[in-house]
Amino acid sequence: MTNSFHPPQRTLMGPGPSDVSPRVLEALGRPTIGHLDPAFVDLMDDIKGLLQYAFQTENALTLPISAPGSAGMEAAFVNLVSPGDKVIVCQNGVFGGRMKENVERCGATAIMVEDTWGTAIDLNKVKEAFTANPDAKVLAFVHAETSTGVESDAKALCALARENNALTIVDAVTSLGGIPLLVDAWGADAVYSGSQKCLSCVPGISPVTFSQRAVDTINARNTKVQSWFLDMQLVMGYWGGNSKRAYHHTAPVNAMYALHESLVALKEEGLENAWARHSKHHAALVAGLEAMGLDMLVAKEHRLPQLNLVAIPDGVDDAAVRSALLADYNLEIGAGLGDLAGKAWRIGLMGHAASKQNVLLCLSALDNILSAANAPIQSGRAVAAANAIYGV
């Protein structure tokens, strides 16, 4: 007979999911109610308001998609992009490539603007792409590349799109709650995120927001959205503003309890304080890693505080170190992807995981494991360097 599953208690410092706080797990496990229960409808309204705060937007069409961030990405593309459209897609990591797939599966053409993985999107290349393709309808880019730990200048990219009369699709999966993301101030049009990064909720939900300009584009479509499940006009009938909700799908009720609780926690802390917290622990982590002699791979001005790309020292076995971290410290960090596989680690400091406790655990554990493997590091210095940042 198969047995119940009891997961190990990990510390999650990879690219997500991040550590989920006890209060969110507790909310998750509360009794299930119906997805049309008046109490659940009230909760839905509350979630919409809290997401508007997190996204810094007044967009009416702001809600959680009942599926992971990949589905949030797809929701943005299938609703805004019609067959025959041209979409400029910036690629400087894994997720730009996924955007290209989405564009092509919509029967549209992707104009690729490529930058080296680990660098930010080059605005000049995007300008050139608009010059060569003045009829581009959408500019799509990743604000915070989870695969490399790079922040691109979302504000400037949104402005560039507006100058060229194009809509923007912004991947904010890893940015929401970790670094400034000002949807209204920047004029972003379709923005999607994930529950399991800096919101520190359980994985499986994708908050999205659409500007009025985006909604007008959806309403003006000549063809039906190719996905029934992700058709925002149908989704809105369920999440919409009036009290009579039309059944569309059965919402993941308990996951919504958890998302709500994580958003309440974010509001209690305050967005600016959450950004500052991520920044502080990032500084401490970097000080410790550099004191150890490890190199950060992203230029300082483009580094995401919530996801840190660290070079693996020569001769060190990537997988062995990560396995030891997991086995001996119950600590998960992320592997490099693509060209960075085997060459870099990705250390997350997302949401609830952005804490002094986690920074010091990670530095101590890495120091111990790398020292034991005779890696070329400066042992015994990391924690003091981090503590100096903390003012200890």
Add this chain to the structure above:
Amino acid sequence: MTNSFHPPQRTLMGPGPSDVSPRVLEALGRPTIGHLDPAFVDLMDDIKGLLQYAFQTENALTLPISAPGSAGMEAAFVNLVSPGDKVIVCQNGVFGGRMKENVERCGATAIMVEDTWGTAIDLNKVKEAFTANPDAKVLAFVHAETSTGVESDAKALCALARENNALTIVDAVTSLGGIPLLVDAWGADAVYSGSQKCLSCVPGISPVTFSQRAVDTINARNTKVQSWFLDMQLVMGYWGGNSKRAYHHTAPVNAMYALHESLVALKEEGLENAWARHSKHHAALVAGLEAMGLDMLVAKEHRLPQLNLVAIPDGVDDAAVRSALLADYNLEIGAGLGDLAGKAWRIGLMGHAASKQNVLLCLSALDNILSAANAPIQSGRAVAAANAIYGV
């Protein structure tokens, strides 16, 4: 400041979600681990095996889609149906209509076979549709119509499709775990279900299974699947049989704990015992309702034990009764849909909710509320009639 959400404790006897057992809620709230953690990969393997048992199949491509049943439906259509295909769609309730939407959004043609809501699919009409459309590639139908409480003859429909060299897409959202569903014995090709019905797991996950014939069809496609998120070839890379899993999306880790626990509970009970339990409590509920003078709207031979369509007596205010059940008894039952709105209630006995306690609560509460509203019922007889079935 927005507060944490504390849901009321409901008894869920609507069309789903159904009551979630404490053991499943407890599993749901366990600490989150990474979606590529070795412990999670083991759990995924376990879930696949348990789903094979629940579906009574040896299909290798048996896994849970990380989104609600609506997405499971879409996964079946977008993978099996290509632009230009003909699909025979049986409609005898809400979900057949949704299938039509899916077919059309795939650029295919839906040949509709319509039956009155509340009746089963007429096999002769389906035969005629095949005669008129010998090139139909797929037959799509709903095994257990959640909108009406009707079971159609899935075995015969699958056989008919095979005779006509067509694949089957079978909506088993409400049937899985509640009534016999024999995927291999019947030769069904793409079958999807939901976590929140007779599995009594939290909503948000859609178990699916694809036959080898379906997999061959997917592999032979000339066009990419229009959904990146639901492309089964990509999903398989993550859920696949080898130990090196390719990242596709971040699985809803905690929901998978819950699904696993609900499947373990099903296996402990045994499928046949679960079917018998649904049947027994259905008999008791019907005995009680009929003793009260209420009419069942579905012919006896087509009734789903897990979803009971009951006529609302003349002059009784549908919404007022359901509101009173919710307010005074914390009991949720379902409203009628479509032509049945205001004319029928849907009383669910799904999974953990199929219990004597729930049957007696529902009968007592309905008796009290209807009596107080001077409805034309025989008060005071229902509980005894149900208890007679229980042998009390």
